[in-house]
Amino acid sequence: MKQYDIIVVGTGGATIVADAAQKKGLNVAIIEKGKFGGTCLTRGCIPTKVMVTAANAVQEVEEFKKIGINVNSATMDWDIVSKRTWHMIDKSAGIYDYYNAFDNVDVYRGAASFVSDKVMDIHLNDGSGTVEITAPTIILGTGGYSNVPNVPGLQEAGFLTSESLFGNKFPKQPYKSLAVLGAGPIGVEFAHVFASAGTNVTILQHNVRLVPKEDADMSEHLLNNYRERGINVILNQDTVEIRQEDGLKVVVTKDRTTGEVTETKVEEILVAAGIRPAVEELHLENTGIETWPKGWIKTNEFLETSVEGIYALGDVNGEPAFRHRANYEADIIAHNLFYATSEKDYRWARYDTLPKVTFSYPEIGSVGLTEAEAIKAGYNVGVGKNFYSSTAKGYAMGINPGDVNDGFVKIVVDKDTNHILGMHVVGPQASILFQPYVNLMNSGITPLTTINEEIASERTKRLREKGISRDMDPRSVITVGETMSPHPSLVEVIMWTQAYYENRW
Ligand SMILES: Cc1cc2nc3c(=O)[nH]c(=O)nc-3n(C[C@H](O)[C@H](O)[C@H](O)COP(=O)(O)OP(=O)(O)OC[C@H]3O[C@@H](n4cnc5c(N)ncnc54)[C@H](O)[C@@H]3O)c2cc1C
Numbered sequence: 001m002k003q004y005d006i007i008v009v010g011t012g013g014a015t016i017v018a019d020a021a022q023k024k025g026l027n028v029a030i031i032e033k034g035k036f037g038g039t040c041l042t043r044g045c046i047p048t049k050v051m052v053t054a055a056n057a058v059q060e061v062e063e064f065k066k067i068g069i070n071v072n073s074a075t076m077d078w079d080i081v082s083k084r085t086w087h088m089i090d091k092s093a094g095i096y097d098y099y100n101a102f103d104n105v106d107v108y109r110g111a112a113s114f115v116s117d118k119v120m121d122i123h124l125n126d127g128s129g130t131v132e133i134t135a136p137t138i139i140l141g142t143g144g145y146s147n148v149p150n151v152p153g154l155q156e157a158g159f160l161t162s163e164s165l166f167g168n169k170f171p172k173q174p175y176k177s178l179a180v181l182g183a184g185p186i187g188v189e190f191a192h193v194f195a196s197a198g199t200n201v202t203i204l205q206h207n208v209r210l211v212p213k214e215d216a217d218m219s220e221h222l223l224n225n226y227r228e229r230g231i232n233v234i235l236n237q238d239t240v241e242i243r244q245e246d247g248l249k250v251v252v253t254k255d256r257t258t259g260e261v262t263e264t265k266v267e268e269i270l271v272a273a274g275i276r277p278a279v280e281e282l283h284l285e286n287t288g289i290e291t292w293p294k295g296w297i298k299t300n301e302f303l304e305t306s307v308e309g310i311y312a313l314g315d316v317n318g319e320p321a322f323r324h325r326a327n328y329e330a331d332i333i334a335h336n337l338f339y340a341t342s343e344k345d346y347r348w349a350r351y352d353t354l355p356k357v358t359f360s361y362p363e364i365g366s367v368g369l370t371e372a373e374a375i376k377a378g379y380n381v382g383v384g385k386n387f388y389s390s391t392a393k394g395y396a397m398g399i400n401p402g403d404v405n406d407g408f409v410k411i412v413v414d415k416d417t418n419h420i421l422g423m424h425v426v427g428p429q430a431s432i433l434f435q436p437y438v439n440l441m442n443s444g445i446t447p448l449t450t451i452n453e454e455i456a457s458e459r460t461k462r463l464r465e466k467g468i469s470r471d472m473d474p475r476s477v478i479t480v481g482e483t484m485s486p487h488p489s490l491v492e493v494i495m496w497t498q499a500y501y502e503n504r505w
């Protein structure tokens with residue numbers, strides 16, 4: 001059995017740990033069963049944002065008239081947008097070559113499973129058999145998959161998920177009509193893309209709101225804008241069955257309150273109903289790794305699992321699923337394993353300053369608690385709102401009070417301390433606007449906060465007992481490097497100067 005210093009499973013965010021280990025000269029095994037680069041590059045953030053950027057341009061042209069620019073309506077050149085999308089997905093091939101070139105790295109194309117706590121079997125993709133390897137340190141960054149609801153007739157009718165859309169079902173031209181099941185970030189982003197490409201889009205959402213994880217005011221503003229531009233949104237629906245009729249697919253849904261039945265006849269169905277963790281193939285039952293009921297791997301603030309030396313990061317340890325969260329967690333693991341100068345210098349994860357962006361049109365950017373969450377948490381909540389139209393720049397952009405696209409900013413404050421609890425923006429460039437608040441909320445003296453107390457190596461117990469804290473000096477370039485910024489957004493242009501300055505990644 002081949003022995004390594006570290007095994008890294010999955011080539012999304014986990015590659016940050018692999019990079020650090022490689023640079024330290026350790027013997028590294030990287031295992032990937034699918035496309036190198038993981039979800040974000042090959043079927044998630046990057047291809048969707050290439051398409052969303054084109055869709056944004058189509059919508060922005062419509063707004064030019066308001067500021068005195070006469071142009072014809074824009075149309076999307078599907079072939080060019082598709083080529084640009086696949087140009088990014090195909091970058092995956094270079095990642096294998098990159099890692100394979102290092103003498104101290106072995107790259108395995110196959111699915112990893114646990115034989116016991118520190119021993120893994122790799123079922124090689126080429127069918128040549130299995131390889132057994134071991135290491136004292138194992139990093140699990142296996143991500144997640146689309147959750148496909150059990151709806152009668154769905155499998156028979158056929159459907160898309162983000163995996164198959166960016167796989168063998170990528171359309172040669174936009175669909176004539178599309179039903180999107182689910183209106184989290186995936187649903188509303190694809191609805192925007194296809195509606196901008198000329199597809200007749202219907203969103204069928206289970207919840208009473210679009211993007212229900214965001215502040216309710218954001219959902220309402222997005223709903224008004226989607227309906228205004230002709231996207232058919234039907235909320236509060238249970239999907240009852242799918243029928244096939246005249247070569248089309250009929251989605252039968254029922255209002256969860258009134259029971260009213262709606263039939264939506266479309267060319268294609270996109271399922272965007274959340275994700276589940278990629279754990280089945282890992283055979284965690286052969287280890288002491290504990291999971292939550294739906295399979296997410298339990299981790300603590302140091303990203304440790306319940307087996308010492310095994311860490312889990314990114315989508316596989318729970319939601320919300322963001323590539324910048326996976327990167328942040330991987331950076332913490334890499335720091336603690338390879339760069340920390342003493343135990344006092346150890347880093348830990350905090351999630352109250354996690355930035356979130358939904359690349360809908362308009363965009364939504366947020367950090368921290370929603371108004372409802374803050375009230376539920378027992379704070380003495382104060383709220384402030386400001387509309388784009390109240391500023392000179394808003395006027396210059398052609399946004400007037402009362403316009404359906406008059407976006408706004410909502411701040412949620414603890415009135416007892418004046419501390420910012422949350423910041424929410426909906427409107428043009430929302431993905432950029434809220435970042436100063438992420439930096440502010442992430443700075444100051446930060447005490448270690450325990451996550452999942454029962455998961456604790458001896459070192460973790462020691463650090464918790466000591467009650468260490470970290471000085472997040474707001475003027476320090478190191479603090480910038482330890483602050484998350486939403487991916488993929490223009491904020492990264494400024495935030496990542498730190499990474500290049502420090503030669504961090
Ligand atoms: C359509 C879509 C759009 C998105 N847009 C955004 C966005 O704009 N911004 C954002 O921040 N996030 C976005 N996300 C979420 C983001 O893509 C994920 O949160 C992120 O990619 C997760 O990274 P990860 O490192 O946890 O896992 P992944 O990137 O999923 O990597 C896991 C890898 O592990 C491999 N693997 C799994 N099991 C095994 C095994 N047993 N053996 C070997 N290999 C294995 C998989 O093949 C995969 O390549 C989007 C997701 C989707 C689906």
Ligand SMILES: NC(=O)c1ccc[n+]([C@@H]2O[C@H](COP(=O)([O-])OP(=O)(O)OC[C@H]3O[C@@H](n4cnc5c(N)ncnc54)[C@H](O)[C@@H]3O)[C@@H](O)[C@H]2O)c1
Pocket residue numbers: 149181182183184185186187189204205206207211212213237238239272273274275319320321322356357358359
């Ligand atoms: N911009 C971004 O950063 C970005 C983009 C896409 C995805 N992501 C992440 O990826 C993950 C998955 O995204 P998502 O949008 O699938 O998940 P989600 O869980 O946020 O949303 C799924 C939505 O589907 C609805 N739903 C569930 N079952 C349904 C059914 N049978 N019929 C109709 N509606 C149903 C739910 O009410 C929910 O609002 C999330 O964690 C998200 O944060 C992030």
